Amino acid sequence: MNIALFRNLFREKKLSLSHPRLLTYQELSNAVSPLSSLELYQNLLKKSKKIGLTSIYRSLGLFESLGIVFKITNGSSVKYKLCELENHHHHIICKACGNVVELNFCDISDWSKKVTEVTGYQVVDHQLNFFGFCKACIPLQRSQSAER
Amino acid sequence: MNIALFRNLFREKKLSLSHPRLLTYQELSNAVSPLSSLELYQNLLKKSKKIGLTSIYRSLGLFESLGIVFKITNGSSVKYKLCELENHHHHIICKACGNVVELNFCDISDWSKKVTEVTGYQVVDHQLNFFGFCKACIPLQRSQSAER
DNA sequence: CTGTATGCAAAGCATTTGCATAATA
DNA sequence: TATTATGCAAATGCTTTGCATACAG
Secondary structure, eight states, X not given: XXXXXXHHHHHHTTOOOOHHHHHHHHHHHHOSSOXXXXXXXXXXXXXXXXXXXXXXXXXXXXXXXXXXXXXXXXXXXXXXXXXXXXXXXXXXXXXXXXXEEEEOOXXXXXXHHHHHHHHOOEEEEEEEEEEEEOGGGGGGHHHHTTXX | OOHHXXXXXXXXXXXXXXXXXXXXXXXXXXXXXXXXXXXXXXXXXXXXXXXXXXXXXXXXXXXXXXXXXXXXXXXXXXXXXXXXXXXOOEEEEETTTOOEEEEOOOXXXXXXXXXXXXXXXXXXXXEEEEEEEOGGGGGGHHHHTTOX
């Protein structure tokens, strides 16, 4: 999601676009790979930006609930990345290096119907992640497979 | 994985099959839905089994590294379930009461191929959870929808 | 101005670790 | 008997909360 859309969204939802929120967004926006809350905090401090860790947590929580950010819980580590695709999508995560690629397809709506038929549950959401090895890490597969 | 295979594995790997490990295995084996480390601990205490929480953590870690157990990291909650190698499946989780129903179908293998084609990643695993409201909780939907 | 967000410090929690004791093979 | 695992208590580390202050709209 680019900065213009980001600003629009905040205006639409009548959410205040505070300094910490903007900084958090920008830092994620510059990032090449997913970042933890602490990395985000330290990166901003290095750039002499005044921000509290707490606000980063709060911003990330807000962004996540708005669908702006994807939270990657991979074993014990938690990282965040900006969603580049605006529509609903899923991810594939490299088990070795942690890189994430977004998948711009989701045919799961048929499944939701099936789930409702079978269980009686009203399905409102789902979560799907693929795990594997990116091209660069395929050779490492054997040595890494027990990790996480 | 049944108890016979479990015992065999431990013998093969020359791992000691201690009381806590066996209890942890059995409790998971009896469980209808995935359990957290604490639930496991409390269930065993209720049954007057002597065990420490620490040992449960250590057993679960061992089991996971052996591929006996699957760790479900759902937002902030972490639960474990025995891998039933014969039928891979997914879950639907009630957002209101937390009940879990297992879904005995998974047609995702076609997707894995597609993911590989599109991204070049070698897919080795995936994780799919549905969220919704069970019959009893559908009336609560409005008040609970912001949670998690 | 008025409500909302911030930042610090402290609290909370799940998980891990150190170490003496106990159980396993 | 010699490893190896256990269990308690304490430590760790990530995340959340309370609350007075500062900021955005």
